[in-house]
Every structure is written in structure tokens, then in C-alpha cells.
Amino acid sequence: MTTPSSGSGGHDRSPEHRSDEAGPGSTGSEPRFVLHKPGGEPVRTGRNLPVAIASGCVLGALVFFSIFPYPALFTLICSAAVLIGMREVNRAFASKGMDVAVVPLAVGGVAMQAAAYFGGTEWLLGTAALTAVVSLAWRLRGGTEGFVADVSASMFTLVYLPFLLSTWMLLVAHPEEGQFRLVTFIVVTISSDIGGYFAGILLGRHKMAPVISPNKTWEGFGGSVLGCCLAGALCVTLMLDGPWWVGVVLGLAVVLAATVGDLIESLFKRDLGIKDMGRFMPGHGGLMDRVDSLLIAGPVVWIVLTLLL
Template sequence: MTAATEEPKKSRAGRNLPAAIGVGVGMGSIATASLIFEPAIFVGVVAVAILIALWEFGNALATTGVKIPVVPLGIGTVAMLAAAYEAGTESLMVGLLLTVLGVIGWRIAEGPDGFVRDVTAGVFTSVYLPFLAGFAILMVAAPNDGAERVATFILVVVCNDVGGYAAGVLFGKHPMAPRISPKKSWEGMAGSLIGCAAGGAICMATLMDDAAWKGALLGLALAVAATVGDLGESVLKRDIGVKDMGTLLPGHGGIMDRLDSLLIAAPICWLLLSFFVDPTP
């Protein structure tokens, strides 16, 4: 095999590292640009990402015979994110309720075969994708420092991935959940905790102009949440029987494979920043 036809070399963690880094930088640049120029653009970026993830998840579930109602879920995604940006938490909750009702009504019209199965998957999807993503929108909609909150959120979760990856590759010997994610180790988890605590402290002190210790606590909480999100999607993929949810992003898989950590971490970050930065008198 010649050099021209050789497959890209993968890291010890199984990734095409140069491609993964390039895609990660590109995605981060898009998010950063949207936050700098206009927060509403960030809402659109998130909506597009969730719609693509919804399509990927629907295709993956279809291989098992599950058919989620994509049309009401797509409409509900846009409605939930827009409502969260314009009117806050209560509107996000109302959007979720209406989306669930839309999923049920749409599936009723298709007949009884597999009704419970498809509706259950559809309701799960409405919570897992657009509802959890809505908390990132709630952060960007915060007056005065919305962009800084989202930047802190994204940077700390990136620290989780980078710290966990580096420590796992260099020191990983003890699997954390071998039946779910064989390459994830306790040493990698330690790297995630250290990376997130440091990243959170720096972000809180610089971007949020607040106490570094609050950022360290935020980082520790997000490290746990992001790891749970990563393991949760690994469980989904093993249950469905796919390696990745999609192939859109070289070195990463699909959009949904990059959102797993962010989705679970978003409500935790929103809650803690609301408490730390906007304490109740």
C-alpha cells in the first residue's frame, strides 16, 4: 500500500486525531463567531445542530424498527429554542409539552402498530435533544453576560474532553465502564476533573469576573455531567447497534456524537451559573 492510499493514522484512543482537531476548531470557531456578532445567530446555529442530530438519531433508531415522528420533533425543536430565547424557562417548558402532544397526535394518525414504542422514543428524543439544548439558549439570553456564560460552558466542556483524552491516552489503565465504553478510564476521568476545575476557575475569573473557586466547583460538576452524557450516548449506541450516530464530522462521527457531553452539562451549567452569578437575595 502506497503512502497516497494509506488510511489516516489513529491515536491510541481510536480517533483520527488531526481530523478530530480540525473539526473541533471549526465548530468552535462557528460558535465563537455567532456569540461575538449576534446571540440570535447562536440560536440558529444550535437549532441547525439539533435538527441534524435529530435526523441522525432518527436514522439510527430506524435500523431497529423504531420510527420517531420527525416532523413534529423538528417543528418542536425550532419552537422550543426560539421560545427559550425570547421568553425564558417557562416558555421552554411549554414548548416541550406542546412538542410531546404533537408527537402523540402525529403518531396516532399513523395507526396502532408500534405506537407505544414510537411515542416513547419520540418523547425521549424531545427531552434529550431540543429541551436540554434549550438550557444553552437560556444562558445566551441572559442579560449583560449571555455570551460569556455560553463561552464558559463550552470551554469547560472542551476541557473535559481534552483533559480526559490526554490523561486517558497517557495513563489510562483502569476501565471505568468496560461494558459501555472500554476506552474510558478512571485516569481519564481524573484528567477531566482536573482540566474542568482549572478551566472553570480561569473562565469564572476572566469571562465572568467572579471568584475562581466558583468556577472550580462549576468545572467539577460539569466534568461529572459531561462524562454521564458521554456514557449515556454510548449506552444508546450499543443498544441500537451502531458505532457512531452519523458520519458528518471526520474524526468525531456525527453531530450527535459531539453533542452528548454538552447536552447533559447544559442544564447543570445554567443552574449553577444562575446560583453563583445571580444569587437570590
């Protein structure tokens, strides 16, 4: 659903990080998409960019054509995302010996998507609370050793994946313009990724968070801000019939949320010692690698649009 990188000047797959790396089974000669800086200097993107863009477009089209014929179909998309993401997160935690309560979290996570769409915030909160209780009880079978680590991983997974994801359902469930609110959310967040990606690899010089994600730059962040604000103003005025300044506020809020979301994902993977969460999408990595910005931006967009429109 997102573009090839994060919203702040490039993911950890940027040229500096990947130019000398080869993945498992790689020959080191995979096709790379080459861009050029203003002075003519070539810049390797570190991935097959056309394949990455095509993968994102296919997934985006799947979402688009599910929400306009019948918005409730989007619950199936989000439910599938919960299950795929749950598998990736569980494998990541398992690499450090932590046991996530997969069954109650998967069942409860899917139920939360339906609860958010058909029942609203009250049903969502109730379902999330019940899922948390069952997940805690589920771990009682394992005894005392590792209890705190396991339940912490389960609660993190509950909040980070199905709960944040369910805010997408709250957006599309709006009685008058739900589909357009969801499209606005996706377009503005993707615009952060696009602006940050190209500004970062073409102009990026000054590191933004070298300890957490060394290839993110302030120039890339500036590209994200510009892309988000422009997309926000256009989407709010053209699709939601709101004032342009609401779109600018939305864009600023999204770029901050998307940047934080990407940094959270980077820190999560670095702490667990993994590069990618999975191989779900060609040219993109795992599903969780691609929705990191969207997960954090979702509730922010819902709050901004609820308060200002």
C-alpha cells in the same frame, strides 16, 4: 464543538477499540496520529487527530463568531443542530423499527430554541409541552402496533435533543454576560474532553465502566477533573467576575455531567447496535457523537451559574 473524545479517558474509538478495526472501504492504512507514553511507548489515537481537532476548531469558531456580533444568531446554530441531530436520531431508531414523529419534533425543536432565547424558561416549557402533545397525536395515525415503542422514542428524542439543547440558549440569553456564560460552558466542557482524552490514552490503566464503555479509565476521569476545575476557575474569575471556588464547583459539576452524557450516548448506541450516529464532521463522526457531553452539561452549567452567580 468538542474535542476528539469524551470526558472520561477516551471514547469507544480509543486504541484498544480501533487498532484492529477498519471502517467501510478502509484499507487499514489510514494516517494515524501517534502519541508516546512517558516511557517512550507509542500510542495510536485510533483516528486522524489533526483532522479531528481542525473540524472541532472550525465548528467552535462558527459558534464564537455568531454570538459576539449578535447573540440571537446563535438560535440559527442551535436550530441547525436540532435538524441535523434529529436526522441522526431518527435513523438510529429506524434501524430497530421505531418510528419517531420527525415533523412535529423538528418544527417544535426549532421553535424551542427561539422560545428559550426570546421568551425564557416559561416560553420554553410551554413550547416543549405543546411539541410533546402534537408528537403524541401525530402517532395516532399508525394504530396500536408499536405505539408504545414509537412514542417512547419520540419523547426521548424531544427531551434528549431540543430540550437539553435549548439550555444553551438560556445561557446566551442572560441579559448582562450571556455570551461569556456560553463561552464558559463550552470551554469547561471541552477541557473535560481534552484532559480525559490525553490522560486516558497516555496513563489509562483502570477501567471505569467496562460493561458500558470498556475503554474509559479512572485515570482519564482524573484528567477530566483537573482540566474542568482549572478551566472553570479561570473562566469564572476572568470572564464572569466571580469567585474562583464557583469555577471549581462548576468544573466538578461539568465533569460529572459530561461523563454521564458520554456514557448515555455509548449505551444508546450499543443498545441500537450502531458505532457512530453519522458522518457529519471529518474525524469526529456524527453530530450527536460530538455533543453528547455538551447536551447533558448544558443544563448543569445553567443551574450552577444561575444559583451561584
